[in-house]
Amino acid sequence: xxxxxxxxxxxxxxxxxxxxxxxxxxxxxxxxxxxxxxxxxxxxxxxxxxxxxxxxxxxxxxxxxxxxxxxxxxxxxxxxxxxxxxxxxxxxxxxxxxxxxxxxxxxxxxxxxxxxxxxxxxxxxxxxxxxxxxxxxxxxxxxxxxxxxxxxxxxxx
Numbered sequence: 447x448x449x450x451x452x453x454x455x456x457x458x459x460x461x462x463x464x465x466x467x468x469x470x471x472x473x474x475x476x477x478x479x480x481x482x483x484x485x486x487x488x489x490x491x492x493x494x495x496x497x498x499x500x501x502x503x504x505x506x507x508x509x510x511x512x513x514x515x516x517x518x519x520x521x522x523x524x525x526x527x528x529x530x531x532x533x534x535x536x537x538x539x540x541x542x543x544x545x546x547x548x549x550x551x552x553x554x555x556x557x558x559x560x561x562x563x564x565x566x567x568x569x570x571x572x573x574x575x576x577x578x579x580x581x582x583x584x585x586x587x588x589x590x591x592x593x594x595x596x597x598x599x600x601x602x603x
Contacts, residue, residue, distance in 0.1 A: 459513035475526025479533025511575025532582035
């Protein structure tokens with residue numbers, strides 16, 4: 447039973463095992479988050495989209511914390527639920543066109559990698575599932591603001 451539990455936790459924490467891709471698992475997790483956001487934009491209403499975000503953050507925090515223990519590594523690069531949730535946050539309520547998707551994706555990856563304050567502080571000082579998720583939430587806020595500004599200028603110029 448414990449083995450099944452661990453497999454289910456890793457399934458979610460690693461984004462359907464996308465986190466086990468041997469190179470750039472965070473990028474692949476972000477792609478998965480973009481696909482989820484695209485589907486949500488097409489088939490879900492506002493409240494359902496917000497409920498999905500809340501579910502991603504809540505479940506993501508739990509499974510990330512448990513996955514750290516299973517994998518024996520703090521904030522393992524295999525855990526990509528944080529990238530999925532972060533990319534979903536950036537894309538939330540954006541028109542899911544190709545230009546917006548590309549701009550949002552590049553902004554999120556840049557802020558996720560660079561981790562400007564307070565994301566860098568959270569990354570170094572907050573541990574467990576909340577730490578795994580929270581630095582990407584902060585990066586997503588920055589990326590969302592930057593993406594919306596860039597999209598505004600891109601679409602109006």
